Amino acid sequence: MTSRVALLVGTSKGAFILDGDADRRDWRVRGPLCEGWPTHDISVGPSGELLAGAGSPWFGPAVWRSDDLGETWTHASDGLTYGDDGPKVTTVWNVTAGLDGLYAGVEPAGLFKSTDGGQTWKHVEGLTNHPSRPQWGPGAGGLILHTIVPHPTDPQRMWVGISAVGVFETQDGGATWQTRNKGVRADFYPENRYPEFGQCVHKLVIAADGGGERLYQQNHCGVYRSTDGAASWDEITPGLPSQFGFVMTAHPRDPLTVWNIPLSEPEQGRMMPDGAAAVWRTNDGGETWSRHGDGLPQEDAFVGVLREAMAHDTLDPVGVYFGTSTGQLYGSADEGRTWSKVADNLPPIWSVEAHVVD
DSSP states (O other): OOOEEEEEEEETTEEEEEEEOTTSOOEEEEEEEGGGOOEEEEEEOTTSOEEEEEEETTTEEEEEEESSTTSSOEEEOBTOSOOTTSOOOOEEEEEEEETTEEEEEEETTEEEEESSTTSBOEEOHHHHTSTTGGGOOOBTTBSEEEEEEEOSSOTTOEEEEEETTEEEEESSTTSSOEEOOTTOOOTTOTTOSSOSSOOOEEEEEEOSSSSSOOEEEEETTEEEEESSTTSSOEEOOTTSSOSOEEEEEEOSSOTTOEEEEEOOOGGGTSSSGGGOOOEEEESSTTSSOEEEOBTSOOSSOOOOOOTBOEEEOOSSSOOEEEEOTTSOEEEESSTTSBOEEEEOSOSOEEEEEEEEEO
16 A cells, blocks of 8 residues: 655645655645644654644644544644632643543743543643753743654653753653753853753653663753663764754665754854755764755754754654744655655644654
8 A cells, every 4th residue: 555645834824734645745735724723743642633722812722633643633722720729721732642541831931731632631730840840941932842752652651842941751650750861061051051950951762772761852051862761971072063053854764864954053053054955864873964954955054943843753754844833844755865745835843743654
């Protein structure tokens, strides 16, 4: 049976789906979906359902669901609250399927769980009750839990990324959490550049090592690798043109291959360095990096790429995709070596996910 790829795109003006052919060359745009709600993330659930994390300035946060590949949608928000005495949840930044249910990361930073397919949600209080919580501070984008990484085989283990707080792990199903930031710099704290927490993690991904021990992260202050389940981190920034960026995605089968898009430093605009678009790739776990810009604009490409806006598919060769904050969507059908434009003139792209459809 021939497989094709559907690109699930979250934007500031709703969700879009780009249906590709078997060669991943021709694409058809559908949208805007989810009634135009600002959509931070779209993922695929355990039964193939689509799940969109969104937040409306009028209606608040919600998780949208489609069981027919985006033709129709419903949404629910029951339980996405810290209670009458807590802060107001404004939006859902991430929806991820774990081994024991669905998880949603929200703003202000917190984690929620659903065991009924997203119809109702329950606050994972163990994370919010962490002793460091009174000292959590927002990054430039707010105090947000934007990344959820379930362990591949152990439902009791999970990592989350919070800006600007850092990485946390649970090993008991969310009852308790530990900081996981050893070795990660926080240059904005010159008196303590390696604090227990307070680092601004931008993206966290898990490698296909089968055991859940190898992870990578793009941080405000560098790119890092862990080989011990995030207990400690080694910096792998050398070879990249910048320590700053938002996105990463890891190969679905090769634990040593990761793609990354460096951006200029915040005070220099958070754009493609020198206005030349490129994706950087490592095939040796970050020991070396190579630049790939074939097919991407190499002049006057003063664009940014936000934290959820990069993805890969699971075909062979792997397809890699990214969207820009100015509405361009690019794809590669040869593991990032060459690129072509998939779509243009979309609203600002906040997230990209690739769904292989048989």
